[in-house]
Amino acid sequence: MKKDKTHIHWYPGHIAKAERKLKEQLSLVDAVIEVLDARLPISSCYTDITRLLGQKPRLILLNKSDLTIKSELAPFIKYIETISGCKVFTTDAKNSKDLNAIVNNAVEISEPRIQAIMAKGLLRRPARVMVVGMPNVGKSSIINKLTRSSKTKTGAKAGVTRQQQWVRINPKLELLDTPGIIPMRQGDQEIAKKLAFVNSISENAYSNEIVAQELLNILDVRQEKAFRDYYKLSEDKELNIDNIALERNWLLTGGSTDRERTSVYILRDFREGKIGKFILDKLPQ
Numbered sequence: 001m002k003k004d005k006t007h008i009h010w011y012p013g014h015i016a017k018a019e020r021k022l023k024e025q026l027s028l029v030d031a032v033i034e035v036l037d038a039r040l041p042i043s044s045c046y047t048d049i050t051r052l053l054g055q056k057p058r059l060i061l062l063n064k065s066d067l068t069i070k071s072e073l074a075p076f077i078k079y080i081e082t083i084s085g086c087k088v089f090t091t092d093a094k095n096s097k098d099l100n101a102i103v104n105n106a107v108e109i110s111e112p113r114i115q116a117i118m119a120k121g122l123l124r125r126p127a128r129v130m131v132v133g134m135p136n137v138g139k140s141s142i143i144n145k146l147t148r149s150s151k152t153k154t155g156a157k158a159g160v161t162r163q164q165q166w167v168r169i170n171p172k173l174e175l176l177d178t179p180g181i182i183p184m185r186q187g188d189q190e191i192a193k194k195l196a197f198v199n200s201i202s203e204n205a206y207s208n209e210i211v212a213q214e215l216l217n218i219l220d221v222r223q224e225k226a227f228r229d230y231y232k233l234s235e236d237k238e239l240n241i242d243n244i245a246l247e248r249n250w251l252l253t254g255g256s257t258d259r260e261r262t263s264v265y266i267l268r269d270f271r272e273g274k275i276g277k278f279i280l281d282k283l284p285q
Contacts (some may be wrong), residue, residue, distance in 0.1 A: 012145035030110035031057040038062040041076040042281040043194040044134050057109035058086045064139040065090035067273045093141040107172050132175045134200045212263035226276035
């Protein structure tokens, strides 16, 4: 059967194994830090997170917030806090001002379980917190920031972290890094496309051309202007892959546009924040 290039497919065999392992490790931790991509504050949330984590106390970090406009992010923070009952912090790998707040809150939400352990006659130990989230939302980068080192493996492609690993943050806190968790099935193609925009899905699961054009299609007026300004595309020309390729002179032998090269650059420029700051989700009504 020929593969439908307009549909985003994934068959992450390691995801089922990682999910089982994550459930096994839950008994070892006192609380959970869930990392989301601030550009997709709704779509990068694991939709069945409560089934996965049960009643573990949770702290939510909107990572890569430096790639968004903070004022536009504020209503999403309020919404997420309301529906989850969890504290939400914005963070990014470059800024260390939020370190103490994140560490202190992780220790704070772990305290009830530690008190229960001490009530059984055991000595106080560091809070043990698991870090979870979709692939490439920046879990390992956050841990590296917290440790001010590079003890965990990081990478720009989805799925770099494969094995769980403990990291001592300070005498009060230990973190467990985990492989990225995505749903076994994704019935909502709109969410799947957004995850592809930010590289949370393996590049083997989609066509760069399809995803790049879909990104151009969903932009609002301000975001579209940022793309036009970056690629120097005038208002009288449609914002599409071919016109961007022509403007940049990315052509194949014979003069036709190099759509694959252009698509790769569009996605890369967006992901690296070169074009501007974006939030691609909309608040639910």
